[in-house]
Amino acid sequence: MAIPDYQSLMLPVLQLSAEGETKVPIAAEKIADGLGLAQEERDEMLPSGKQRLLHNRIHWAKFYMSKAGLIDTPKRGFFVASEAGHKLLASSPTRIDNETLKRIPEFLEFYQSSGSAASTNEKPAAKAAADADVTPEEQVDAAQAVLNKILRAEILERIRENTPTFFERVIVDLLVGMGYGGSHEKAALRLGRSGDSGIDGVIDEDRLGLDRIYVQAGPVSR
Known part of the structure; x- marks a missing residue:
């Protein structure tokens, strides 16, 4: 099956962090087991080849939930559900996404401040990702792929001329x-x-x- 987008991973990431301190590689293995991902899916890399796709999406799910106060980072590399995170889970949510987080004042303040930091029509990566289903790295890799394709076509055309x-x-x-x-x-x-x-x-x-x-x-x- 396809690896879920980072917003779809928010609920399982929070549920795992509610069990105790964990880190992205450990959470990735447990989530992959729960989803029944094949080894090649677990090892799938971002187009840049710099990070596993599943790890990247879990990282951003964790990052946004930390901005909402749902996740704490007690020490480097580790994260755990906060009191607010446990409270949200107690309400038995069927999904957690950015629209859910926007109802939390801490995240809404972060989201709005990220947008106001832009001096042009371009949005900062943090806010842009919060408006999309893909992570900032995926957006950059996709844009780079398009630019490379255009550049290749332009070079070939110039040679032909x-x-x-x-x-x-x-x-x-x-x-x-x-x-x-x-x-x-x-x-x-x-x-x-x-x-x-x-x-x-x-x-x-x-x-x-x-x-x-x-x-x-x-x-x-x-």
Whole structure:
């Protein structure tokens, strides 16, 4: 099954913290067991590869509930349900989300102050995440993926708009940039004329030119 969004994880995170002090990795394993997550789902990473997706969402569920006074952090890395957290659980809620937290004065003050800190139309990450189902890291990774896709398309379009000679030069420069030819000077030599079906460049892998790569760049098709 899919990993629940961080708001859907708030209730189980609070319930676990009501049992005693815990930390994100421990809570993640217990929640994963309860959800019946497969190992590959437990190990799923954010697109950036810097953190497990489940851990990230539990962290933000905990963070927002701490701003609402439902969770305390008695020592570094650990968290536990506060008196207010126990009181909320006693009311047998079926779900806890940001709309629930906005009914708590402490969280509402945090939420509103986060929004007023912006000097432009852009919202700070904390408030933006509170208005969405994804965490700030997920928003950043998604935006980066879109930007990378646009950048790739723009680069390809610019290459297509240039001459074959430019394309051949780009291919040789790209190979050198990828590490072919090492770091020595004059590792690459561009040869031939555009469209002559011959060798377009030579890259010497060593300074003596004993190990060579011959490059032929074909035309860019649309």
